[in-house]
Amino acid sequence: NAGVMQNPRHLVRRRGQEARLRCSPMKGHSHVYWYRQLPEEGLKFMVYLQKENIIDESGMPKERFSAEFPKEGPSILRIQQVVRGDSAAYFCASSPEQGSVPDTQYFGPGTRLTVL
């Protein structure tokens, strides 16, 4: 059973370009979470999605960032018109269901975005 898959592992973009980060949850998991980790800081929650639904996007910047989790295929975190401050590691986690105690989120290896 493969774990959470993220690709690419490393992504370099110039200012103003678009970045697309992909996350395939573990088999059987229908809940996906995106986190951002800036250098020397802890992980910060961005968005929580279920298939075709955004459940909680309270951690998403209001502009340039969007996320989706279509019925088929991976979850996508999209950053438009990237700026240097977007440089960070972006982690995806998945869980089988929300609300179960204790909830268990399994993390992917992350995508390291560098904006030149």
Add this chain to the structure above:
Amino acid sequence: KNQVEQSPQSLIILEGKNCTLQCNYTVSPFSNLRWYKQDTGRGPVSLTIMTFSENTKSNGRYTATLDADTKQSSLHITASQLSDSASYICVVTDSWGKLQFGAGTQVVVTP
């Protein structure tokens, strides 16, 4: 203000020695507390999880404690190995399932 505070920020220990990491939190209402290990360039991996009624949990050489009254947790690493070099993250989940992450303690084990 971060609802999960970890100390120390970083730690260097000799191989074979023990160490203890601290986590204080203000997250409320509390559901559970988990310690993650994050190797450089990797995603976090869960080590232990404790709910309100549990005050200690072990996973091999890792032992976590929880005092829900004082809202403090510790992670004790026994007989450290080089492979223990990593960031250790305290994560507290509230009753609505939202995770709050500490900034982590960077542990370096030297030969």
